[in-house]
Amino acid sequence: MTLQILGVAFSNFVRSVRMVAEERGVAYELVPIGPGSKDAKAVHPLGQVPAMNHDGFELFESQSIARYIDAAFDGPRMTPDDLQAAAVIDQWVAFTATTIDQYLMRRYVVPYAFYKDADGNTDRTLIDMTVPGFSKLFGALDKAVSDGYLGSPQFNMADCFLMPILSAASNFPEAKEAIAASDNLTGYMARMNERASFTGTAA
Ligand SMILES: N[C@@H](CCC(=O)N[C@@H](CS)C(=O)NCC(=O)O)C(=O)O
Numbered sequence: 001m002t003l004q005i006l007g008v009a010f011s012n013f014v015r016s017v018r019m020v021a022e023e024r025g026v027a028y029e030l031v032p033i034g035p036g037s038k039d040a041k042a043v044h045p046l047g048q049v050p051a052m053n054h055d056g057f058e059l060f061e062s063q064s065i066a067r068y069i070d071a072a073f074d075g076p077r078m079t080p081d082d083l084q085a086a087a088v089i090d091q092w093v094a095f096t097a098t099t100i101d102q103y104l105m106r107r108y109v110v111p112y113a114f115y116k117d118a119d120g121n122t123d124r125t126l127i128d129m130t131v132p133g134f135s136k137l138f139g140a141l142d143k144a145v146s147d148g149y150l151g152s153p154q155f156n157m158a159d160c161f162l163m164p165i166l167s168a169a170s171n172f173p174e175a176k177e178a179i180a181a182s183d184n185l186t187g188y189m190a191r192m193n194e195r196a197s198f199t200g201t202a203a
Contacts, residue, residue, distance in 0.1 A: 007049030
């Protein structure tokens, strides 16, 4: 059976695992299952996406799915054989999927997209608590991509986690401004915007 990735295209984590599948040349079907839905709860204890089904083998958590896809199929792996090189990539994947996701998606993009006050305007409470940390956060990211990709001169799995977040954040003014002021990040996003695994997973 074709690999199934369960989740919605607008989720940054769904996009990350799709990017890994595309980079590895693995055919997959995107099964449109919404967060919190009955179908999502059948695979994930809290109904989060993404989840995965490969010939009846079910898995959740984007980092686990990404590593499984990288290891389970023929062809050159994204993960280097060298233990320390692989550990450094794992480090950047985890940093992005935990700290950066919390900061930029949960405390910035999600409130812009979904949190409204009684009049239907954006509820900026969480956004306004988050933005003052941007110069430190984007400064760290600018440094982290200074060799070309995240923590490395080579494209790697961590880029599949970072780019969907940066792309979503750049739709909103404070993040857009912070990225524009960061030369390395601007160049990084321009390079990633030409990458088929990124452009091919926009929807
Ligand atoms: N740690 C999880 C986080 C997944 C996650 O937060 N997914 C979001 C969509 S991007 C979701 O399902 N949110 C709905 C919810 O938390 O109920 C992973 O890496 O897969």
